[in-house]
Amino acid sequence: MNGTRETQDANGTANPAVIVVGSGPTGLLLAGDLAAAGVPVTVLERRPHEISNLSRALVLHARTLEQLDARGLADDLEAMGKPLDRLRLFAHLEVGLDKLPSRYNHLLVLPQYEVERVLERRAIEAGVDFRYESEVTGLTQDADGVTLEVRGPGGESSTRRAAYVVGADGLHSPVRKAIGLPFPGKSAIRSVVLADVKLTEKPASVLTVNAVGDAFAFIAPFADGYYRVIGWNRAHDVPDSEPLGLDEVKEITRLALGRDYGMHDARWMSRFHSDERQAPAYRVGRVFLAGDAAHVHTPAGGQGMNTGLQDAVNLSWKLVAAVKGHAPEGLLDTYQSERHPIGKAVLRSSGGIVRLAMVKRPWSRAARAALASFINVVSPIRDKAIGQITGIGYAYPAPKGSHRTAGRRAPDVALKEGRLYEALREGEFVLITPGDADGTADVAGRAVVTHWASDRRTTVLVRPDGYVAWAAEEADAGAVRAALEEWGAA
Numbered sequence: 001m002n003g004t005r006e007t008q009d010a011n012g013t014a015n016p017a018v019i020v021v022g023s024g025p026t027g028l029l030l031a032g033d034l035a036a037a038g039v040p041v042t043v044l045e046r047r048p049h050e051i052s053n054l055s056r057a058l059v060l061h062a063r064t065l066e067q068l069d070a071r072g073l074a075d076d077l078e079a080m081g082k083p084l085d086r087l088r089l090f091a092h093l094e095v096g097l098d099k100l101p102s103r104y105n106h107l108l109v110l111p112q113y114e115v116e117r118v119l120e121r122r123a124i125e126a127g128v129d130f131r132y133e134s135e136v137t138g139l140t141q142d143a144d145g146v147t148l149e150v151r152g153p154g155g156e157s158s159t160r161r162a163a164y165v166v167g168a169d170g171l172h173s174p175v176r177k178a179i180g181l182p183f184p185g186k187s188a189i190r191s192v193v194l195a196d197v198k199l200t201e202k203p204a205s206v207l208t209v210n211a212v213g214d215a216f217a218f219i220a221p222f223a224d225g226y227y228r229v230i231g232w233n234r235a236h237d238v239p240d241s242e243p244l245g246l247d248e249v250k251e252i253t254r255l256a257l258g259r260d261y262g263m264h265d266a267r268w269m270s271r272f273h274s275d276e277r278q279a280p281a282y283r284v285g286r287v288f289l290a291g292d293a294a295h296v297h298t299p300a301g302g303q304g305m306n307t308g309l310q311d312a313v314n315l316s317w318k319l320v321a322a323v324k325g326h327a328p329e330g331l332l333d334t335y336q337s338e339r340h341p342i343g344k345a346v347l348r349s350s351g352g353i354v355r356l357a358m359v360k361r362p363w364s365r366a367a368r369a370a371l372a373s374f375i376n377v378v379s380p381i382r383d384k385a386i387g388q389i390t391g392i393g394y395a396y397p398a399p400k401g402s403h404r405t406a407g408r409r410a411p412d413v414a415l416k417e418g419r420l421y422e423a424l425r426e427g428e429f430v431l432i433t434p435g436d437a438d439g440t441a442d443v444a445g446r447a448v449v450t451h452w453a454s455d456r457r458t459t460v461l462v463r464p465d466g467y468v469a470w471a472a473e474e475a476d477a478g479a480v481r482a483a484l485e486e487w488g489a490a
Contacts, residue, residue: 016040016129017323019148019162021136021175023047025057025112026291026308027168028119033071033316035126037427039323042160043128044150046135046169056194057112057305058220058228062097063391064306065104066412067313070424070466073118074104080223081110084206095386102392103412103421109206109220111228112305139165139178141285164319166288168308171275173293179284185277188298188351191238195229195249195269196222200262203227208257215255226267229253230299244271274298276347282311282336290315295343297350301389307346310391311339317427317464321488328488338396349388396467403458403471410462414453420462423448429469429489430462431480443480446489461487 020031023045034041060068060077068074083106085098097106124130137157138149146165150158167175176183199219208219214234221227231252249269250260278295282288291308315335321327387393398407412421416435423430429447434457443449447461459475461483462468470483 014040015145015161016042017162018042018164018166018319019044019146019160020166020168021045021148022167022169022173022291022293023116023120023130023132024168024170024291024308025115025119025305026312027166028116028123029309030166030168030290030312030316031128032119032123032126033312033427034319034323035123035128036071037316037320039320041128042162043123043130044134044136044148044160045130045132047132049130049132056299057115057302058109059302059306060108060110060115061302061306061390062100062102062104062107063394063409064309065108066102066392066409066421067310067466069103069412070421071122072425073122076118077110077115078104078108080114081108082206082221083108095382095389097386097390100386100390100392101411102390107302107390111222114223115305136169136174136178139175139287141165141287146286163323164286164288166290166315166319167293168290168312170292171277171296173289175287176279176289176293179287181279181281181284181289183277183279185275185296185347187273188276189232189274191232191236191240191242191271192274192299193229193231193244193249193252193269193271195231195244195246195263196226196267197229197246197249197263198225198265199227200264201259203261210256212256215252217253217256219253219257219261227261229263231256238271240271240273242271244269276351278340278343278347282340282343283332288315288319288335294339295347297347300350303346303350303389303391306391307343310342313465314339320427326488328486331488334396342394345388345394349385403468403473405458405460405468405471408468410460410466410468416451416453420450421466423450424462424464424466427464429464429484429487431484432458432460432462434459443484446484461489463487 017039018034018041020027020041020043023043027043031041031043065074068077085106086096133153135151136148137151140147145161145163148160148165150160152158167173169175203219210217216232218230219227229249231249233252233255246263246266250263253260275296276298279289282294290311297304318327318331318335322332384393392409396407410420412419415423420430426448431443431447431449433451435451458471458473459480460468460471469487472479
C-alpha cells in the first residue's frame with residue numbers, strides 16, 4: 001500500500017493525512033494517537049470550543065484504563081476519579097471486580113468531561129490542528145483521498161481534503177449519512193431523565209443503583225459536589241420534549257431507591273431516549289466510523305464511551321501504518337472484522353442488562369433472581385460476563401494455526417525493563433523475547449525489543465493496541481522477521 005503523507009490543495013495549502021470529525025472522547029484519543037506518531041491530523045468540530053460538564057458517560061473500565069496506561073494517561077485519570085471494585089447490575093446480581101486479572105481491578109467513576117480534558121491536552125501537545133464551528137455538509141472520495149464540504153463559523157463554505165477521514169461525530173453522524181450507511185436499530189428505553197443535583201444526604205456507596213417495580217434510578221458523584229441522577233419510570237412514558245421538573249426526578253428516585261437524598265439546586269435536567277443501533281460497516285473506502293457514529297447502546301454497564309475509546313485504539317495504529325506506507329494488504333479491513341463483532345456484542349450485553357433490570361411480571365422477576373443466583377455461583381459464566389463488561393475478555397480473530405495467544409489481550413506482564421504497558425508507550429510493536437535470545441539485532445527500529453522478567457521461552461509480538469499479533473515457542477530470527485513483515489511493523 002502506498003504511503004500518503006501531508007499533501008497540498010490547489011492553492012498550495014497543506015492538507016492533513018487524516019481528518020477526524022468530532023471532538024468527543026473517541027475523536028480526541030484517535031487524533032492524539034495519530035499526531036503522536038507524526039501523522040498530520042485535523043479535527044473538525046461543529047460546536048464552539050467547549051468541554052461541557054453535562055456529559056452522560058461516567059465510568060472507565062479496566063481494558064480502557066489499560067490502554068490509557070499505554071499512553072501514560074491512566075495515573076492522572078485515576079487520581080481524579082473514584083475506584084469501585086463492585087458493580088451492581090440489578091437487585092440480585094453484584095459482581096466483584098477485585099479479582100480481575102488487571103492492574104485496574106476496578107471501574108473508575110469519572111465524568112466524561114474529565115476524560116475529554118486529559119485527551120484534549122494530549123492532542124494539543126502532540127500537534128493536532130483543531131477547527132471548531134466547522135460542520136461537515138458533504139463528502140466525496142476517490143482513489144487518492146477524501147474531500148469534505150465544510151460550513152465554517154460565519155456560514156461560509158469551503159472544502160478540506162485528506163487521505164483518510166474518520167467520522168467520530170456521534171449518533172446523528174453527518175459523515176455516516178454522507179457515505180450512505182443506514183443506522184438500523186430501535187429505541188430501547190424512552191423518557192429517561194437526567195439531572196445534575198446537590199444532595200443533602202450523601203449516599204453510602206460511590207454508585208447507588210436499583211430497580212423496583214416500574215422504576216429505575218442511578219446516582220453517581222462528580223468531583224465538584226454535584227451528583228448525576230439517571231432515572232426511568234415505565235409508568236410515565238412521555239416524549240423527550242415533555243418538560244422535566246425536579247419533583248419528577250425526586251419521585252422516580254424515591255420509587256427506585258426509597259429516598260431522594262434531599263435533592264436540590266439542579267443545574268441541569270434533561271429527558272432523552274436510549275437507542276440500540278449499529279452501522280452495517282465501519283469502513284467505506286477511505287472513510288471510517290468510530291464511537292457513537294458506528295454504534296450506540298443503552299447506558300447499562302457503562303460500556304458506551306469505553307467501546308468508542310477502544311475503537312480509536314484499534315484504528316489509530318492501522319491508519320499510521322497506512323499513511324506511512326508500511327501497512328500490509330488488508331490491514332485497514334481488520335478494523336471492521338475486529339471491532340464490528342465487539343460492537344454487536346456490547347449491544348447484546350447492555351440491552352440484556354436493561355431488559356433483565358426492568359422485567360415487570362412477578363414470574364419474570366423470579367426468573368431473574370434465579371438467573372442472578374446461578375451467575376453468582378458459576379464462575380465461568382460470571383467471569384465471562386465481567387470480561388465483556390470490562391472489555392478484558394474480548395479477543396480478535398486469529399488465523400488458523402496461530403499460537404493460542406494470538407488475537408488475545410496481552411496482560412501487563414513484568415519485563416526486565418519494566419512492564420509491558422510502559423513499553424507500549426512508544427506507540428510501536430513490542431517484541432518480548434527470552435533473555436538469551438539472539439537474532440533480534442535487525443529488529444531495532446521495527447519494534448521495541450524487550451525481555452521477560454521470568455525464564456519464559458515464548459517469543460511474543462504485541463501490537464501497538466496491546467493485543468498479541470504473533471507468538472511462538474523457541475522462535476528463530478527468521479520467524480520473527482516474517483512476523484514483523486506480515487504485520488507491517490515499520
